[in-house]
Amino acid sequence: MKSMGKPTINDVARLAGVSKKTVSRVINRSPLLNGETRAKVEKVIADIGYVPNVQARALALRRNFLVGLIHDNPNAQMVMNVQAGILEAIRDTEFELIVRPIDRGSSTMLADVKNFLERQRLYGVLILPPVSENDMLAEVCREIGCRYVRMGSTTLDTPEHMVASNDSEVVREAINHLISLGHTRIGLIAGPHGFRSARERRKGFEEAVAAAGIKLPRSLIADGNYTFETGLAAADRLLDLSPRPTAIFASNDEMAAASLHAARRRGMNVPDDLSIIGFDDTAIASHIWPPMTTVHWPIISMARSAALKLLADFFGDDLASEEPSMFPSTLIHRASVAPPRRD
Amino acid sequence: MKSMGKPTINDVARLAGVSKKTVSRVINRSPLLNGETRAKVEKVIADIGYVPNVQARALALRRNFLVGLIHDNPNAQMVMNVQAGILEAIRDTEFELIVRPIDRGSSTMLADVKNFLERQRLYGVLILPPVSENDMLAEVCREIGCRYVRMGSTTLDTPEHMVASNDSEVVREAINHLISLGHTRIGLIAGPHGFRSARERRKGFEEAVAAAGIKLPRSLIADGNYTFETGLAAADRLLDLSPRPTAIFASNDEMAAASLHAARRRGMNVPDDLSIIGFDDTAIASHIWPPMTTVHWPIISMARSAALKLLADFFGDDLASEEPSMFPSTLIHRASVAPPRRD
DNA sequence: TTGTATGCGTTATCAC
DNA sequence: GTGATAACGCATACAA
Numbered sequence: 001m002k003s004m005g006k007p008t009i010n011d012v013a014r015l016a017g018v019s020k021k022t023v024s025r026v027i028n029r030s031p032l033l034n035g036e037t038r039a040k041v042e043k044v045i046a047d048i049g050y051v052p053n054v055q056a057r058a059l060a061l062r063r064n065f066l067v068g069l070i071h072d073n074p075n076a077q078m079v080m081n082v083q084a085g086i087l088e089a090i091r092d093t094e095f096e097l098i099v100r101p102i103d104r105g106s107s108t109m110l111a112d113v114k115n116f117l118e119r120q121r122l123y124g125v126l127i128l129p130p131v132s133e134n135d136m137l138a139e140v141c142r143e144i145g146c147r148y149v150r151m152g153s154t155t156l157d158t159p160e161h162m163v164a165s166n167d168s169e170v171v172r173e174a175i176n177h178l179i180s181l182g183h184t185r186i187g188l189i190a191g192p193h194g195f196r197s198a199r200e201r202r203k204g205f206e207e208a209v210a211a212a213g214i215k216l217p218r219s220l221i222a223d224g225n226y227t228f229e230t231g232l233a234a235a236d237r238l239l240d241l242s243p244r245p246t247a248i249f250a251s252n253d254e255m256a257a258a259s260l261h262a263a264r265r266r267g268m269n270v271p272d273d274l275s276i277i278g279f280d281d282t283a284i285a286s287h288i289w290p291p292m293t294t295v296h297w298p299i300i301s302m303a304r305s306a307a308l309k310l311l312a313d314f315f316g317d318d319l320a321s322e323e324p325s326m327f328p329s330t331l332i333h334r335a336s337v338a339p340p341r342r343d
Numbered sequence: 344m345k346s347m348g349k350p351t352i353n354d355v356a357r358l359a360g361v362s363k364k365t366v367s368r369v370i371n372r373s374p375l376l377n378g379e380t381r382a383k384v385e386k387v388i389a390d391i392g393y394v395p396n397v398q399a400r401a402l403a404l405r406r407n408f409l410v411g412l413i414h415d416n417p418n419a420q421m422v423m424n425v426q427a428g429i430l431e432a433i434r435d436t437e438f439e440l441i442v443r444p445i446d447r448g449s450s451t452m453l454a455d456v457k458n459f460l461e462r463q464r465l466y467g468v469l470i471l472p473p474v475s476e477n478d479m480l481a482e483v484c485r486e487i488g489c490r491y492v493r494m495g496s497t498t499l500d501t502p503e504h505m506v507a508s509n510d511s512e513v514v515r516e517a518i519n520h521l522i523s524l525g526h527t528r529i530g531l532i533a534g535p536h537g538f539r540s541a542r543e544r545r546k547g548f549e550e551a552v553a554a555a556g557i558k559l560p561r562s563l564i565a566d567g568n569y570t571f572e573t574g575l576a577a578a579d580r581l582l583d584l585s586p587r588p589t590a591i592f593a594s595n596d597e598m599a600a601a602s603l604h605a606a607r608r609r610g611m612n613v614p615d616d617l618s619i620i621g622f623d624d625t626a627i628a629s630h631i632w633p634p635m636t637t638v639h640w641p642i643i644s645m646a647r648s649a650a651l652k653l654l655a656d657f658f659g660d661d662l663a664s665e666e667p668s669m670f671p672s673t674l675i676h677r678a679s680v681a682p683p684r685r686d
Numbered sequence: 687t688t689g690t691a692t693g694c695g696t697t698a699t700c701a702c
Numbered sequence: 703g704t705g706a707t708a709a710c711g712c713a714t715a716c717a718a
Contacts, residue, residue: 008712019690022688023712032687032688034688051458051461053402054464055405055407055711056402056710057712058402059398059399059401059694059713060711060713064398066441076424077419080419083442087444096443097441098409099440099442100439101430116439228630254630257630283571284631287571288604288631289632351695351696362705363695363696363705363706364704365705368703370696371697377703395695399696400695402694402695402711402712403695403697689716692714692716697708697710699709700706700708701704702706
């Protein structure tokens, strides 16, 4: 009896009276296999509790059954949501999730990622914004032959490599809502330059304002960095203006929460003295007081779908490859918006 | 020239005129090696850009260079913080992080984890609360021979397998602070039964109240589940009481934020009508208005330290094994606490 | 449909 | 100190 330790494919083959290759075929669901043989092998596998060795398999296949998540410090809640979506997609499969944060400013970023992908030989990677907007990164994946799917705020790649939302459109809708309520002095807290999502959201804002024939002084646009602190500074700049804006659209929830914070710090009332709309619909939006009107960004669904796309040829194309590539965001009405106060 | 694709250990051996094993010794820093031979091999490695194949290595060593994170749905911010801490510890090493959420109610949980560990052959795993409190899980790790470090709110294991905080102690301090301000009707929103952290925090609360000679009607303790929604319900129950509590200690920030939400929904003012203290010091605590007094739980440091402990024998014991096992939490004073209003 | 021989790239054994 | 050879456990090519 050589069956020390964990049973291997050899043990199964010996006990079932077949060759290793046959066992291998059973495991990999080869279609051309006698039903009886298959049943016999499967019984042995179940009996002795055989589990294929992933390392050996990875070596032979030159490929791991790991899904990578590449991201560059967007906010915590978003990364968690994405992870939740991916994990939902790979639940009950043999895939596992490996997390890889990178430093988008770093000059060695591309080389780092390349190194990472070559070393780990992942089955595929999901790339989050904002790094997902970097075309060279996608090019690296293609070069190496690593599957990839990018997430973003607008279409960046072909459908099988992309899952996107329609940010500019939904922001237009949000701003129109403010305008229809009577707001004309609306401030924008923009996201960081270079972020496609920031550009798209700003574009939607500017288009809506322009379409309504409202002229937009440059001072009503304050730059933020998607963080609470920069949001606070931007909101303060906006609220120092005279006349003050009666509404603020912040390019993400953190900065929107910061606007609320800044307003209340000055003793202002939301929404009576100031209406606020955020973007993302993260937990904080519904947890703060008053509950905040915001754009629901279907990040979990997007991530799940992206993961399914990534695994399309594993699942056999039928389902996964038909995953949608566009996920419309929607405006969620809560309590941080009201008509402007009559002066 | 057989050097297609990526260079292997064979290429290095051939070019350097030595055997594979010698190259292997260089890679693994074997002490018994001629300095000249080593230099020669290292030059070739650098010249052709050889990188060891992790899959082959994993197969031969029966062990991967992966660190696992096992957790069961604590809040998002906490998981992200832990990931940040781990990633900080393994930055610039060959280790990668693999994330594994599990279902603590599931009857197959232990088997699932065992399966996961046996399949992936991780270098080690970090276990987050509340599952970290499950001794059988640790036993599974030991059985399999997988390194592990548990995180928790009190000592659960030997120092090399444990990183803990002193929850009951710091909660006592927090409650004493309320009492010193003149509060005598203090409500507790407890965490879920079965969570050690919940028990520790409740213990600290009860001890402080008892020590001050305050009698604690059962009605002043409301059960929550560490989620915003259950916090909301618990806070409502507390605020429906007559007389109302003048202060609430919530066992985590989410429930504390919910208490603030509930109070403001009734038109109450925080801290004038109600003082609130939370636990964790997650982002929401400082982002909401008023900024919330809470207990800072040094989760990132704990996670980093836990990861270093896990990698202790890889790094060579000197540094990592001296990582502290106890991380004291501290009370952060912000604006959600004030003396009780005179009736 | 099934079996045989061989490769994947590393580490371990045990000689020299 | 160093090298030949055998694991490690699975998949692929090609035969049968």
